[in-house]
Amino acid sequence: MAGQIPVTPVRERLIAPSVLSADxxxxxxxxxxxxxxxxxxxxxxxxxxxxxxxSYGPSLVSALRKRYPETVLDVHLMVETPGNFIESFAxxxxxYLTVHVEASSHLNRLLSEIRKLGCKPGITxxxxxxxxxxxxxxxxxxxxxxxxxxxxxxxxxxxxxxLDKVTTLCQWRVSSGHEYLIEIDGGISEKNIxxxxxxxxxxxxxxxxxxxxxxxxxxxxxxxxxxKEENLYERQG
Numbered sequence: 001m002a003g004q005i006p007v008t009p010v011r012e013r014l015i016a017p018s019v020l021s022a023d024x025x026x027x028x029x030x031x032x033x034x035x036x037x038x039x040x041x042x043x044x045x046x047x048x049x050x051x052x053x054x055s056y057g058p059s060l061v062s063a064l065r066k067r068y069p070e071t072v073l074d075v076h077l078m079v080e081t082p083g084n085f086i087e088s089f090a091x092x093x094x095x096y097l098t099v100h101v102e103a104s105s106h107l108n109r110l111l112s113e114i115r116k117l118g119c120k121p122g123i124t125x126x127x128x129x130x131x132x133x134x135x136x137x138x139x140x141x142x143x144x145x146x147x148x149x150x151x152x153x154x155x156x157x158x159x160x161x162x163l164d165k166v167t168t169l170c171q172w173r174v175s176s177g178h179e180y181l182i183e184i185d186g187g188i189s190e191k192n193i194x195x196x197x198x199x200x201x202x203x204x205x206x207x208x209x210x211x212x213x214x215x216x217x218x219x220x221x222x223x224x225x226x227x228k229e230e231n232l233y234e235r236q237g
Contacts, residue, residue, distance in 0.1 A: 156189025
């Protein structure tokens, strides 16, 4: 996209470490290492069908809620038939429940059910999925999650072409008056965090960049400093 594109943020950029990259035998210990320097905790739920991997169930969300009662738990359902999962994750203490457009035949009903269960509904799309597929339900969601890698595994290379989706979502948000958060997940690190934020992302999910660091607390501090260094509310196309 040529020229200068104005991007209006909803609020200060938020950081959501993904516990998928934490030590599975010591998730709480790894979370303690980052000393509350996060805004959300991101939980990836994978069923081995929608994506070629299996991860956590409602019991982990319940344990996180018990240990961190005030923390925003951002639960990303990478599952087939997500309607079969939303009640158990809602009752376990999820704050946000995000479902994939590619896995959902009746999005309006599903998103409405998530809200009735007391969670904030979100919609997710894979890198190759066009934005028009979620446009009809944007009025029903509190978050849009743009995948910047193909989901299923941590540590993948960031796909820069997904940033245009983020910027378009910002423009739609301004023109429509909606207030959904724009989240991005996959391959985000100190090398690209400024560019990702400048595109308009509100919530930045980071896994390996945080939990694989020898000093995860210092890593998060440095990430926050990078977000403050320059004007991130517009980008050059």
